[in-house]
Amino acid sequence: MxxxxxxxxxxxxxxxxxxxxxxxGQIVVIKYGGNAMINQDLKQAVMSDIVLMTQNGVRVVxxxxxxxxxxxxxxxxxxxxxxxxxxxxxDKETVEVVEMVLAGKVNKTLVNLLQTAGGKxxxxxxxxxxxxxxxxxxxALGYVGEITKVNVQPVLDLLDLGYIPVISTVGCxxxxxxxxxxxxxxxxxxxxxxxxxxxxxxxxxxGILEDKExxxxxxxxxxxxxxxxxxxxxxxxxxxxxxxxxxxxAVEWGxxxxxxxxxxxxxxxxxxxxxDRGMGTMVTGG
Numbered sequence: 117m118x119x120x121x122x123x124x125x126x127x128x129x130x131x132x133x134x135x136x137x138x139x140x141g142q143i144v145v146i147k148y149g150g151n152a153m154i155n156q157d158l159k160q161a162v163m164s165d166i167v168l169m170t171q172n173g174v175r176v177v178x179x180x181x182x183x184x185x186x187x188x189x190x191x192x193x194x195x196x197x198x199x200x201x202x203x204x205x206x207d208k209e210t211v212e213v214v215e216m217v218l219a220g221k222v223n224k225t226l227v228n229l230l231q232t233a234g235g236k237x238x239x240x241x242x243x244x245x246x247x248x249x250x251x252x253x254x255x256a257l258g259y260v261g262e263i264t265k266v267n268v269q270p271v272l273d274l275l276d277l278g279y280i281p282v283i284s285t286v287g288c289x290x291x292x293x294x295x296x297x298x299x300x301x302x303x304x305x306x307x308x309x310x311x312x313x314x315x316x317x318x319x320x321x322x323g324i325l326e327d328k329e330x331x332x333x334x335x336x337x338x339x340x341x342x343x344x345x346x347x348x349x350x351x352x353x354x355x356x357x358x359x360x361x362x363x364x365x366a367v368e369w370g371x372x373x374x375x376x377x378x379x380x381x382x383x384x385x386x387x388x389x390x391x392d393r394g395m396g397t398m399v400t401g402g
């Protein structure tokens with residue numbers, strides 16, 4: 117039995133080797149947030165997997181949200197969360213909470229976990245080095261930002277020094293106003309500017325399913341040109357529409373491929389990136 121287990125481990129390594137070679141030296145952007153961040157054991161496993169990727173030469177950039185944590189903090193101060201089309205209505209008080217939670221608590225927790233797992237990480241917010249410049253998206257939403265410009269030079273500098281950049285999705289304008297920006301959009305824009313080999317979006321579903329009630333109907337690959345038909349047919353609906361639209365934007369901005377994978381599954385990133393079969397939905401151009 118022990119010999120069989122060793123043989124299985126060897127087969128896994130043999131299968132992974134060409135993918136390790138393929139991604140060595142390449143930039144991979146990981147979008148991490150929402151419900152995929154809640155389970156502490158899973159969070160630690162994700163950080164360990166990121167460190168393993170960097171130790172094998174992958175240049176990883178981690179972009180994170182933190183919606184549940186923001187909601188919890190707002191509840192503590194007696195403030196109710198309000199959403200319009202999936203975007204949090206963000207008044208002046210709320211955007212200060214967003215900055216505190218994302219650029220502070222969540223960002224530094226992830227940096228600490230990466231370093232505890234043996235990696236080198238530095239946390240950034242969109243305000244650092246004018247990384248993310250933004251403007252108000254809609255006055256009715258308050259301080260919800262629309263990206264006007266991204267400066268990825270600080271990210272490249274950190275990658276060249278061997279660090280994992282950990283980016284919180286808070287931006288600012290020339291007047292010094294802070295903005296809460298959708299994490300999927302930020303990850304897509306940064307990945308595009310970096311011309312990343314791929315963008316991996318960790319979410320709380322298996323990927324794009326033909327039947328939302330049946331994980332066996334996972335669609336393993338779609339082209340950007342197929343997305344409108346999937347939306348009109350109802351296969352892509354609700355909260356998946358803006359997520360997939362961000363994937364399409366990432367491809368249009370220069371990312372070679374985007375993976376939508378289940379962040380609730382242990383080691384899902386490694387299974388997608390380093391195995392023949394993969395486990396999520398891949399979005400590519402065409």
